[in-house]
Amino acid sequence: MQYRRTVVKLEDVWVHFDGVTALEEINLSINQRDFLGIIGPNGGGKTTLLKVILGLLKPSRGKVRVFGDTPERGRKFVGYVPQYSLFDRDFPVSVWDVVLMGRLGRMKGFKRYSEEDEKLAYEALRTVEMLDFSASQIGKLSGGQQQRVFIARALVTEPRLLLLDEPMASVDSPMQTELYGLFEKLRHRMAIVLVSHDISAVSIYVDKIACLNRRLFYHNTKEITAEDLEATYQCPVEIIAHGVPHRVLKVHK
Amino acid sequence: MIEILQYEFMRNALIAALLASIACGIVGVYVVVKRIVFISGGIAHAAFGGIGLGYFLGVDPVLGVIPFSIVSALSMGVIGRRTKIPEDTAIGILWVMGMALGIIFVALSPGYAPDLFGYLFGSILTVHTSDIILMLSLNAAIIAVVFLFQREFQAISFDEEYAKAMGLPTERLYLLLLCLIALTVVVLIRVVGVILVIALLTIPAVMSRQFTHRLSGMMLLSISLCAILTLCGLWLSCAFNLPPGATIVLVLGVAFLLSYYFCCGASF
Numbered sequence: 001m002q003y004r005r006t007v008v009k010l011e012d013v014w015v016h017f018d019g020v021t022a023l024e025e026i027n028l029s030i031n032q033r034d035f036l037g038i039i040g041p042n043g044g045g046k047t048t049l050l051k052v053i054l055g056l057l058k059p060s061r062g063k064v065r066v067f068g069d070t071p072e073r074g075r076k077f078v079g080y081v082p083q084y085s086l087f088d089r090d091f092p093v094s095v096w097d098v099v100l101m102g103r104l105g106r107m108k109g110f111k112r113y114s115e116e117d118e119k120l121a122y123e124a125l126r127t128v129e130m131l132d133f134s135a136s137q138i139g140k141l142s143g144g145q146q147q148r149v150f151i152a153r154a155l156v157t158e159p160r161l162l163l164l165d166e167p168m169a170s171v172d173s174p175m176q177t178e179l180y181g182l183f184e185k186l187r188h189r190m191a192i193v194l195v196s197h198d199i200s201a202v203s204i205y206v207d208k209i210a211c212l213n214r215r216l217f218y219h220n221t222k223e224i225t226a227e228d229l230e231a232t233y234q235c236p237v238e239i240i241a242h243g244v245p246h247r248v249l250k251v252h253k
Numbered sequence: 254m255i256e257i258l259q260y261e262f263m264r265n266a267l268i269a270a271l272l273a274s275i276a277c278g279i280v281g282v283y284v285v286v287k288r289i290v291f292i293s294g295g296i297a298h299a300a301f302g303g304i305g306l307g308y309f310l311g312v313d314p315v316l317g318v319i320p321f322s323i324v325s326a327l328s329m330g331v332i333g334r335r336t337k338i339p340e341d342t343a344i345g346i347l348w349v350m351g352m353a354l355g356i357i358f359v360a361l362s363p364g365y366a367p368d369l370f371g372y373l374f375g376s377i378l379t380v381h382t383s384d385i386i387l388m389l390s391l392n393a394a395i396i397a398v399v400f401l402f403q404r405e406f407q408a409i410s411f412d413e414e415y416a417k418a419m420g421l422p423t424e425r426l427y428l429l430l431l432c433l434i435a436l437t438v439v440v441l442i443r444v445v446g447v448i449l450v451i452a453l454l455t456i457p458a459v460m461s462r463q464f465t466h467r468l469s470g471m472m473l474l475s476i477s478l479c480a481i482l483t484l485c486g487l488w489l490s491c492a493f494n495l496p497p498g499a500t501i502v503l504v505l506g507v508a509f510l511l512s513y514y515f516c517c518g519a520s521f
Contacts, residue, residue, distance in 0.1 A: 018337075054418045072420070080418050087412050091286060092466040101408050105419030113404075137466035153415075 004031040013062030037206035044213040079154030089139035096134040102153035124152035144175030270483040276440040278476030281458035287410040295344035297450040299325040299351025305358030322435035375446035375498025445498040456505040
C-alpha cells in the first residue's frame with residue numbers, strides 16, 4: 001500500500017460543554033484520499049468532532065492538526081457541508097450567489113468577485129450537475145438539489161478535505177444514490193469525511209468506518225466489531241451487522 | 254396637495270420621510286432576513302435612554318441617542334454571544350433598562366420636557382433643517398458601510414456558522430450590523446418615534462421579499478414601498494388630522510395585510 005499523507009490528526013482530544021463531556025479521548029488520523037464514514041447516534045458528538053476539525057470549537061484538552069497546522073489556518077484546505085436544518089429556506093438568494101459565497105473566505109479587502117471566483121463557481125456547479133439551476137432561489141429546490149448546491153459551495157475553495165455533516169438527511173432515496181455517486185467521483189480528488197446516524201447506507205460506499213458516541217472506535221478499516229457498535233449505540237445491534245445481503249460489515253466469529 | 258408644500262414644515266416632513274425610507278429600506282432587509290426583529294426592537298426602545306440623557310445634559314436629545322443606542326446595541330450583541338445569558342433574555346433586560354434610565358434622566362432634568370411624546374411616537378411635522386442634515390449624514394454612513402460589507406452581511410445572514418468556518422470575523426460583522434440598526438433608529442426617531450420604529454424596519458422589507466429573491470432588489474423595492482407608504486400615511490394624517498407617526502404605521506400594516514392576502518392568499 002502506497003504511503004499517504006496525514007491530513008488531519010487528533011491526539012487525545014476532549015471537549016466539555018458546561019461540565020458535560022461531549023468528546024472523550026479522541027484519537028484519529030485521516031489520510032489523503034480516505035473516504036471515512038463516522039457513524040453514531042444523534043447527540044453522540046459527530047457534529048462536535050467536525051467543528052473541532054474546522055476550528056469552530058476549541059477542545060478542552062488535546063492536540064488537533066489540520067494539514068500540519070492549527071485548525072484555524074488549516075481550514076482553508078477544508079470544505080464543509082453543514083447539517084441541512086441550519087438554513088432558512090426562504091432566504092432571498094440565488095444558487096449562483098450561494099456558491100460564490102464559498103469564495104468569501106479567500107477574498108481580501110473589499111474587492112468584487114473576480115473572474116477566477118466565477119470560473120470556480122461555474123466548475124463547482126458543473127461538478128454537482130446543478131448549472132441549469134444557477135438562477136433559482138435556493139429554497140425552490142428539492143432537498144437533494146440543495147445539498148448539491150452546498151457541496152458546490154464547499155468545492156469552490158478547491159478543498160483537499162471535504163466534511164459532510166448528515167448529507168443524506170431530507171434527501172429521498174433515489175437522490176441519495178445519486179449523491180453517493182457524486183462522492184465516488186469526488187473521492188479521487190480529496191479526502192472525504194461523511195458523518196451519519198444511518199449505518200447501513202454509509203457502510204456500502206465508504207472505505208473506512210469509525211463509530212462515535214463520545215468515544216471513537218476506529219481501526220483504520222471498514223470493519224467494525226459488534227462490541228464497538230454496541231458500545232456506540234449502547235444496545236445490541238447485531239441485526240444490522242449480520243446476515244443482510246449487500247452489507248459490507250463482516251460476520252464476526 | 255401641492256399648495257401644502259409652500260410651508261417649510263411640510264417640505265421638511267416630506268424630505269424626512271424620504272430619508273427615513275432609505276435607511277429603513279436598506280437596514281430593514283437585514284433585520285428581516287437575519288431574523289433579528291427582536292434585537293432591533295430592543296435597540297429602538299433602549300434608545301429612549303439616550304433621549305433622556307440628552308435632556309439631562311441639556312443637548313439635542315437626538316445627539317444623546319447616537320452614543321446611547323450604539324452602546325446598547327453592542328451590549329446586547331456582546332452579552333448575547335459571549336455570556337451564558339441567552340440572547341433574547343439579554344435583549345429583554347437591556348430593552349427595559351434603557352427605557353427606565355430614560356425616564357429617570359428626564360425626571361432628574363430641570364424643567365418640563367414638552368416634546369417627549371414626540372420622541373416616543375414621532376413628530377415628523379416639527380423636523381428642522383438640522384435634523385435633516387443629521388439624517389442625511391447618517392444615511393450616507395449606512396450606505397457606505399453596506400456597500401463595503403454587502404457580501405459579508407449576506408454571508409452572515411444566510412448561514413453564520415458557515416461564514417465563520419470560512420474564516421470571516423462573524424461576530425464583529427454582526428456587531429457592525431447592530432450598529433447600523435442603532436443608526437437607523439436615530440434616523441427614524443423623528444418620523445415615527447422609538448416605539449413605532451420597528452414597523453418601518455420590518456414591514457417594507459417583508460413586503461418586498463414576496464417579489465424578489467435578491468437582497469439588492471429587496472432593498473430598492475423596500476425603499477420605494479417605504480417612501481410611498483410613508484407619504485400616504487403623512488397625507489392621510491393631514492387630511493383627517495390624525496397623529497402622523499401612528500397613521501404611517503397603520504398604513505404600513507394595512508398594506509402588508511393586503512399584499513400578503515393577494516400574494517399568498519391561497520395559503521392564508
